Amino acid sequence: MSDIVYIRELEINTVIGIYDWERKIRQTVSLDLDMVTDIGAAAAGEDIEQTLNYKAVSKRLIAYIEAAEFLLIETMAEKVAELVLAEFPTPWIRLRVGKPGAVTGAKDVGVIIERGERPPRLPM
Ligand SMILES: Nc1nc2c(c(=O)[nH]1)N=C([C@H](O)[C@@H](O)CO)CN2
Numbered sequence: 001m002s003d004i005v006y007i008r009e010l011e012i013n014t015v016i017g018i019y020d021w022e023r024k025i026r027q028t029v030s031l032d033l034d035m036v037t038d039i040g041a042a043a044a045g046e047d048i049e050q051t052l053n054y055k056a057v058s059k060r061l062i063a064y065i066e067a068a069e070f071l072l073i074e075t076m077a078e079k080v081a082e083l084v085l086a087e088f089p090t091p092w093i094r095l096r097v098g099k100p101g102a103v104t105g106a107k108d109v110g111v112i113i114e115r116g117e118r119p120p121r122l123p124m
Helices: 020-024 040-045 054-067 073-087
Strands: 003-016 027-037 092-098 110-116
Touching (some): 003 054, 027 073, 054 073, 073 092
Antiparallel strands (some): 003 027, 092 110
């Protein structure tokens, strides 16, 4: 079965950007994650150890991104997707990295990527 554990609008402060002034400040990035899993065992046993733990993923990404100093959000997105696929029990991730406030007049800008083995059927 292809189920999804998701995280929405995880906001993290970091050094991000290509301009000199951006290297001297911290800005907020906003992440959405959709991670494929099978929730069956966790649901049957009510066992947190059987889950793809969204709290554990969030804490790991907060620590990683707060310490990072990427130039581009593209690089951040690739590295975050790599980390999640390597460290957590999911074969596929869809990730949005937004940089709200980066463009005057736009509420948000960013990238959306999918990485890993895409299952045949995904929930909407
Ligand atoms: N596709 C991208 N475009 C831009 C990026 C980026 O990371 N990816 N970054 C910038 C600047 O850092 C901008 O955010 C400063 O306001 C411009 N375009």
